[in-house]
Amino acid sequence: MRRNGPLALVFHAIFVIVMVAPILVVCLVAFTPEGYLSLPTNGFSLRWFRTIANYPEFIHAFWVSLGLGALSSFVALLFAVPAALAIARYRFCGRDALAALFLSPLMIPHVVLGIAFLRFFTSAGMGGSFAALIIAHVIIVFPFALRLTLAAATGMDLAVEMAAVSLGAGGWTLFRRVTLPLILPGVISGWALAFIQSFDDLTMTVFLAAPGTETLPVRMFLYIQDNIDPLVTSVSACVIAITMTALILLDRFYGLDRVLAGKGDTGR
Amino acid sequence: MSTAAEERSARAPWALTAPALMLFVGVLLIPLAMTVMLSFHDWGQYKGIEPVFILKNWREIATDSYYAEMFGRTFRIAILTTLLTAVLGAPEAYILNRMSGRWKSFFLLVILGPLLISVVARTLGWALLFGGNNGLVNKLMMSAGLIRSPIPFMFTETGMVVALAHVMMPFMVLSVWAALQRLDPQIENAALSLGASPVTIIRRIIMPQIMPGVLSGAIIVFSLSASAFATPAIIGGRRLKVAATLAYDEFLNTLDWPLGAAVATLLLVALVLIVVGSNALIERRYAEVFR
Numbered sequence: 001m002r003r004n005g006p007l008a009l010v011f012h013a014i015f016v017i018v019m020v021a022p023i024l025v026v027c028l029v030a031f032t033p034e035g036y037l038s039l040p041t042n043g044f045s046l047r048w049f050r051t052i053a054n055y056p057e058f059i060h061a062f063w064v065s066l067g068l069g070a071l072s073s074f075v076a077l078l079f080a081v082p083a084a085l086a087i088a089r090y091r092f093c094g095r096d097a098l099a100a101l102f103l104s105p106l107m108i109p110h111v112v113l114g115i116a117f118l119r120f121f122t123s124a125g126m127g128g129s130f131a132a133l134i135i136a137h138v139i140i141v142f143p144f145a146l147r148l149t150l151a152a153a154t155g156m157d158l159a160v161e162m163a164a165v166s167l168g169a170g171g172w173t174l175f176r177r178v179t180l181p182l183i184l185p186g187v188i189s190g191w192a193l194a195f196i197q198s199f200d201d202l203t204m205t206v207f208l209a210a211p212g213t214e215t216l217p218v219r220m221f222l223y224i225q226d227n228i229d230p231l232v233t234s235v236s237a238c239v240i241a242i243t244m245t246a247l248i249l250l251d252r253f254y255g256l257d258r259v260l261a262g263k264g265d266t267g268r
Numbered sequence: 269m270s271t272a273a274e275e276r277s278a279r280a281p282w283a284l285t286a287p288a289l290m291l292f293v294g295v296l297l298i299p300l301a302m303t304v305m306l307s308f309h310d311w312g313q314y315k316g317i318e319p320v321f322i323l324k325n326w327r328e329i330a331t332d333s334y335y336a337e338m339f340g341r342t343f344r345i346a347i348l349t350t351l352l353t354a355v356l357g358a359p360e361a362y363i364l365n366r367m368s369g370r371w372k373s374f375f376l377l378v379i380l381g382p383l384l385i386s387v388v389a390r391t392l393g394w395a396l397l398f399g400g401n402n403g404l405v406n407k408l409m410m411s412a413g414l415i416r417s418p419i420p421f422m423f424t425e426t427g428m429v430v431a432l433a434h435v436m437m438p439f440m441v442l443s444v445w446a447a448l449q450r451l452d453p454q455i456e457n458a459a460l461s462l463g464a465s466p467v468t469i470i471r472r473i474i475m476p477q478i479m480p481g482v483l484s485g486a487i488i489v490f491s492l493s494a495s496a497f498a499t500p501a502i503i504g505g506r507r508l509k510v511a512a513t514l515a516y517d518e519f520l521n522t523l524d525w526p527l528g529a530a531v532a533t534l535l536l537v538a539l540v541l542i543v544v545g546s547n548a549l550i551e552r553r554y555a556e557v558f559r
Contacts, residue, residue, distance in 0.1 A: 003366065004367065011360070011363065012375075015360045016379065019378065019434065019437065022390055023382060023390060025393050026389055037396065079287050079291055082284040082287065083285045087281075087285070089281075090280065092278070092282070098285055102292065107491070107543065109536060111512040111515055111532060112300075112532045112536045115515060117295075119299060119302050119303055119306055119529070120295065120299035136295075138291070139291075139295060200384070200386045200387065202387060202498050203496075206497070206520075217386055217388050220388045220392075224395075228392070233392065239385075243384055243385050246384075
């Protein structure tokens with residue numbers, strides 16, 4: 001294959017700089033020693049990270065986001081694992097329609113989902129509750145949980161299961177001792193990707209969150225709407241660090257290229 | 269005995285998918301249907317929502333030029349964002365694909381990683397870079413001699429398109445990247461050995477083969493941009509409304525839920541029609557590539 005020419009490499013360099021610049025600038029400004037938005041030209045300071053401690057609403061929102069992400073991804077998997085096993089193994093009438101339905105939250109704009117859930121949960125008398133947030137997040141992260149579990153279940157060697165059955169294993173034992181360990185990398189990665197999606201969602205959650213159940217992105221968004229100061233950059237830097245950690249874990253367990261390749265055709 | 273086993277295997281997929289199916293019907297399909305119904309309800313400042321069937325909201329959207337302008341802006345921004353990501357993302361994916369192993373995976377990570385980083389944080393980065401008329405972007409471009417006077421980015425459609433293109437770029441690169449993986453490098457070498465110039469190779473060999481990737485990437489980028497919320501809300505401010513931010517305002521500030529539901533329903537229907545329609549067109553045009 002031919003190599004990239006100098007012109008292509010210049011294009012590539014500019015492209016990468018532009019892609020990284022906004023994220024980098026947020027992280028840099030977070031370390032400013034000044035009281036206003038500026039790049040840290042006179043040395044680095046943790047001043048704005050310490051300031052976060054004076055804003056309990058950010059701390060609280062962080063715990064809400066963490067709990068919401070962890071719990072909703074787990075619940076989504078409880079539903080997604082059996083569904084993925086069924087879709088991977090059986091050819092049955094309505095299989096494609098079911099798969100399309102389960103992946104549909106990817107295609108429905110999150111603003112529409114937010115409105116639909118707001119209307120639904122308000123009518124059900126659950127408006128602004130944490131339970132409502134969990135249910136809504138289970139729906140939006142479900143496709144990610146399903147897709148990675150599905151990939152693992154499709155690639156699984158059925159002969160191992162048959163061997164277990166011939167040795168007398170059945171039902172729950174078969175699932176717990178044979179099937180689940182075999183698809184576990186996919187399940188864990190599905191959980192991690194679902195967690196990131198839940199942790200980062202703003203558009204849908206902003207409709208559902210009430211004071212007390214505001215997630216970190218919602219808190220950040222509402223804060224930015226009023227004013228942009230270094231505090232919100234230090235909070236963003238923390239969020240970026242958390243996502244990066246999850247990304248590295250995901251890469252270790254599963255290979256990030258596979259995860260992202262699965263995310264690429266969300267529109268289909 | 270075999271019939272019992274057969275019966276069980278016929279029932280098994282339904283038993284396994286039933287919980288998820290009930291969840292989706294109960295808390296996805298029903299809420300969506302309720303939203304569509306809500307758009308036909310009446311609303312008044314003092315009486316609140318009245319569950320009657322009227323076309324008031326739809327008539328208001330159809331006749332008031334404010335909504336035409338707002339939807340026009342929404343789709344204009346989405347189209348420009350899509351074009352920008354295609355024009356820059358497709359060549360980048362091609363360049364990336366020609367890099368050697370270690371660099372390739374490193375830069376792929378750098379370009380796709382932002383996909384998983386909070387949109388609020390990424391948009392905040394652009395707000396910092398734009399920063400009024402003496403933001404970093406303007407300073408850089410002016411010192412490079414690209415522009416004479418600063419371009420206003422904050423609270424303009426230009427700024428929204430630039431920031432949205434950044435947010436959506438990974439989807440385009442991924443989609444073109446996937447198409448490039450199906451491409452046989454030997455074809456390129458064959459063309460080269462037959463004396464084709466690099467320009468001819470790109471135009472006659474590469475372009476036609478990655479076009480399905482560009483188009484499916486374009487569909488993803490378009491539908492996500494047209495319904496984007498965070499970026500237009502932060503960069504566009506309170507005055508420059510798009511469909512998603514308008515629906516948000518109707519729901520959480522004006523409290524005219526039926527009108528907001530109508531805007532959301534229209535956005536959903538328009539997007540579904542556009543996505544399904546263009547998918548069908550692409551599949552018919554490029555049937556041989558997908559086979």
